[in-house]
Amino acid sequence: MSFADEYRPSDMNSLLLSSEARHAMISWIDSWLNHSEVKKALILWGQQGIGKTSAAYALANYAHLPVVEMNASEQRNRESMKKIALMASEYRDLLGDASKTPDRLILIDEADNIFESRNKSTGGDTGGMSELLDIIKNTKNPVVITMNDYYSFKSKNSARDIISRSVDIEMTPYRRKNEVNYKAFFTGVHKVLKDIAHKENIHITDLQIDGIIKSNEPDIRAMINDLYLYKSTENDYGGNSRDTRESIYYLTSDTFRKPDYNAVLSSLYRMDEDTDFYMKWIDENIPYEYTEPEDINNTYNILSLADVYYGNRFKDFSLAAYAMEITGGISLITKNRNSHYVKYNFPSYIKKMSMRKKNFGTYNEINFAGRMGAISHTSSGTISRNMWFYHILKQKDKKSYAFLSMVLGLSEKQQHTSP
Secondary structure, eight states, rough: HHHHHHHHHHHHSSSOOOHHHHHEEEHHHHHHHHOOOOEEEEEESSTTTHHHHHHHHHHHHTTTTOOEEEESSOOOOOHHHHHIHHHHHHSSTSOTTTTTTOEEEEEOOOGOOOOOOSSSGGTTOTTTHHHHHHHHHSSSSSSEEEOHHHHHHHHHTTHHHHHHEEEEEEOOOOTTTSSSHHHHHHHHHHHHHHHHHTTTOOOOOHHHHHHHHHHHOOOOOHHHHHHHHHHHHHHOOOOOOTTOOOOOOHHHHHHHHOOOOHHHHHHTTOOOSOOOHHHHHHHHHHHHHSSSSSHHHHHHHHHHHOOOOOOOOEEEEEEEHHHHHHTTTTGGSOOOOSSSSSOOOOOOOHHHHHHHHHHHHHHHHHHHHHHHHHHHOHHHHHHHHTTHHHHHHHHOHHHHHHHHHHHHTTTTHHHHHOO
16 A cells, blocks of 8 residues: 555545635535535545545545445446446435435545546547536435546536536645745655655655655655555655755845855855856846946946856866856945845756756657556556556666556657656
């Protein structure tokens, strides 16, 4: 069993949700328990890994209801919907207490992956959406529907009627990283990972846990799977303390504000970053640090001179050190040093390039999941949830992974960029 399954939240308070989302979910299930339900279904949507299925099970535990689940690996055409979901939703348990309604919670997982087609040979879930609508209309038990792509779902037949009869909650834990919800999310998931590491006897620092979070956010399942991968491969996600390496954030501040040039140089020669990365941090934050036009102009002139030296480093690599030393002298030519706190920003150029690389990696993961799902008759969502297994296979059993790549028809380049 993976860590993600073993440590799945079991109650509403364990879920990493905004208070608004948690309150809306509890209000909806309470309406069922009080026999005052208006909206018979609950739609939980948002990107994969943020806890939609876990939230459905936690909600069932809150209401003391068993879960009847139809997941994406099952065929969801009209007949199968009737056999599984319709029977579970319209009729009570014949062996149970007839006075107790509701007596179960119906979970339709990854509903945005229901593919409807008039041609049975294409393998579509013929009639699945219209039958889902009928289930919601007639159900005697609460129905929870999860999906990744809410807007794709809206374009399907009967989707608008389904949505109008449902409470829909976006499960995204935060909008921007400078808001309170992000801080609460980061603190909460850090605690979760630290607790798992303690129980599994994984020796990992807080800084390394932060590295796992930042490389996967907001995908909680991916974070937990990476912790499992860390245990298996002893990857290093973090860094050392400031005693042995200088934080780029502090280096940026010292460059702008410290009058002691020798002290700045001493820090620069201890930094564990390359000169280009350091210069991009300075370039990004000059407008935030200085307000006087003359200081901004002089600072950019110095940085431009440093960039000329750095650009010629392939002719003489020592020129890279000159570029670093020239940049480090910025505070010496500014007349109005800032004494107020400034929140320095990560270089936007690097962020954009990183996003392109991340999107390329995401594309390859989706491509891998689609191919693997096709030959194993499993949904790509299920493959994605268990991608940790293929990461370990790639690292631990290269021969088996090479055979799998051949079966999937992956090119050599795709083998390197896929899980």
